[in-house]
Amino acid sequence: xxxxxxxxxxxxxxxxxxxxxCGCGIGIRxxxxxxxxxxxVITSVFFVASLVxxxxxxxxxxxxxxxxxxxxxxxxxxxxxxxxLFLQAVLFQFGGLTVLGVNxxxxxxxxxxxxxxxxxxxxxxxxxxxxxxxxxxxxxGVLLSALGTALALAASGEAFLPAARLVVIVHLPVMxxxxxxxxxVLLFVKKVQPDLLxxxx
Amino acid sequence: MGSKITAALLILPVLLCGHKITVFAVVEGTGIYTRTxxxxxxxxxxxxxxxxDPAGRRLLSGRTDSLGEFSFAIPRRTDxxxxxxxxxxxxxxxxxxxxxxxxLPAAAAANKPAPSSGPAALDTVLIRRLIGDAVRxxxxxxxxxxxxxxxxxxxxxxxxxxxxxxxxxxxxAMFFARRKKCD
Numbered sequence: 001x002x003x004x005x006x007x008x009x010x011x012x013x014x015x016x017x018x019x020x021x022c023g024c025g026i027g028i029r030x031x032x033x034x035x036x037x038x039x040x041v042i043t044s045v046f047f048v049a050s051l052v053x054x055x056x057x058x059x060x061x062x063x064x065x066x067x068x069x070x071x072x073x074x075x076x077x078x079x080x081x082x083x084x085l086f087l088q089a090v091l092f093q094f095g096g097l098t099v100l101g102v103n104x105x106x107x108x109x110x111x112x113x114x115x116x117x118x119x120x121x122x123x124x125x126x127x128x129x130x131x132x133x134x135x136x137x138x139x140x141g142v143l144l145s146a147l148g149t150a151l152a153l154a155a156s157g158e159a160f161l162p163a164a165r166l167v168v169i170v171h172l173p174v175m176x177x178x179x180x181x182x183x184x185v186l187l188f189v190k191k192v193q194p195d196l197l198x199x200x201x
Numbered sequence: 202m203g204s205k206i207t208a209a210l211l212i213l214p215v216l217l218c219g220h221k222i223t224v225f226a227v228v229e230g231t232g233i234y235t236r237t238x239x240x241x242x243x244x245x246x247x248x249x250x251x252x253x254d255p256a257g258r259r260l261l262s263g264r265t266d267s268l269g270e271f272s273f274a275i276p277r278r279t280d281x282x283x284x285x286x287x288x289x290x291x292x293x294x295x296x297x298x299x300x301x302x303x304x305l306p307a308a309a310a311a312n313k314p315a316p317s318s319g320p321a322a323l324d325t326v327l328i329r330r331l332i333g334d335a336v337r338x339x340x341x342x343x344x345x346x347x348x349x350x351x352x353x354x355x356x357x358x359x360x361x362x363x364x365x366x367x368x369x370x371x372x373x374a375m376f377f378a379r380r381k382k383c384d
Contacts, residue, residue: 003290004221033378040371044364051355083370087363092355093221153290167289 001064001145001171002050002088002103005096008156016152017101023078023108030075030201038196039080042069047084050094054174061174067141068182070111071122071134072189074200077111078104102152110144115200122186123197130190131183138182139175146171222248224285224293225348228301230337234272236348237265237285237293244269245287253282278302303333 008016031039049063069077082104088094095103114137121133146167154160189196222245224237237245248265252273260276265285275281281302284294 002221004292006284006294007286007290007292031378033375033382036371036375036378040368043367043371047363047367048360051360083367087366091359091363149290163289170289 001061001107001149002085002095003099003106003149003152005098008099008102008152012152012155013098013102015155016099016103016105019105019109020078020082020101023075023105023112024082027075027078027080031079032201035073035076035201038200039073039076041196042072042077043080043084045069046081047087050088051092054177061170063174063178063181064107064142064145065138065178065182066107066111066145067114067137067139067178068134068185069108070114070141071119071137071182071186072196072200073111074115074119075112076200077115078108081108081111106148106152107141107145109148110141113144114141119199123199127187127190130186134183134186135179138178138180141182142171142175142178143168222285222287222291222293224283224295226281226283226295226297227344227348228275228297228303229272229341229344230334231303232272232274233281233283233297234345235265235270235283235285235295237269237271237287239287239291245285245291248285248287251284251286252276253284255280255282257282275302278304303337 046065046069049065051062053062066077066081069080073080082100085095085100085103085107086097089096089100117140118133118137122130122137124130124133147164150160150164150167153163186197222237222239224235226233226235228234235250237248237250239245244267245265246267246269248269249262250265250271251262252260254260254277260281261273263271263273265271271285278299280299281297282294283297284292286292
C-alpha cells in the first residue's frame, strides 16, 4: 500500500499532499489534549502494524489497521497516520517523503469514511453489533485504501482496472484478517479501556 | 490496548518484513548481475528493469527472471543507474559507478598501445588480463555473498525508536496544549 518514490507524477503528488493537508488541518484543529494519548496509542499501533506481513501466494501484503484507526480517532486519523507514515518513511524507507501526502491520503481518507459510516455502530452497547461494525471497518478500510492506491497509480499512467484488480486481490486476505482483528480489538477495548472508545472530538 | 502493542511486539521478530524492494547490482566480468527482492527476501519476478546513463537516457531495458535476477553486458563505461519497477508502486534503484566497471575490451584495446613493442609487452598485457579474469571468477561467490549480507533489515531498535518518537511528540503536544488551556 506504500507507493514508492518516483512512481507517481507531480499532479498526483500535489493532489495527495493537498488532501492530506486539509485532513490534517481539520484533525489538528479538533484535537484537544484529552485526545492525545489515544492518538499516540493508535499511531504506534499503525506504525507497527505495517511490519506484520500476511503472505499472499507469491506476493506479500501487510496489515494496515486504518479501519481501526478511523473508528477510534475519526478526523484525528489524518495527523495520526501522517506521523506514523513519516516515521515509516524515515526509519524503514517504506514509501518516501515526496509520496507522503498520497500515501497518507490513500489510508486516512478510508479511515475517516469508516468512522463516518460505522463509528456509531462500533460503539453500540451490544457486543455482536460492535464486532460486526469492527469487521466491516477493518475490511472496508483496506478495500478503500487499495482502490485509492490503484487510483493514484492509474492517474500516473498505469491502467486502472488491472492495477485495481491486482491490488484488491492481493489485499483480500488482509481484508479478512483485519476485519477479524479490528472486531476483536474493539470488543477487547470496550471491556478493558472503554474511555478509548468515547466519541473522538 | 497496551497488551495489544505488547502482543504485536512479541510476534515481530518472526514477521519483520515490509513493503520495500531493493535492487543489488554487482559487476561480473564484462557484465552486471542484478538481483531484486522485497525486504522480507521475496524475489521480485518479472520486474521491469531499466538501465540509464547519468543524463537519464535509457541504455537498455529488460525484465527480471523467476529468481528476481537480471544480467546484462555493460553498455558503456559511465555511471549506470539501474531502476527496477515491481508494479503496484514498488520501485528500487541503484547506481553502479563508472570506476567500479572494468575496462571494456574495445576500450582497453584502444587505450593500450599496439603490441608492436615486442613479444614481452604482448605477454604482459595478456597475462594481466588472464590473471584479472581468474581473480574475478574466483571472487564471484564472495561478491554475491557480500551483496546478500548487505541486505538491509529493519532492526528492533528502529521500531522501539519510532514508538518512542510518537509518544514523545504527542507528549510534548499535550504539554503545550495543557499549558495553553491553563493560561
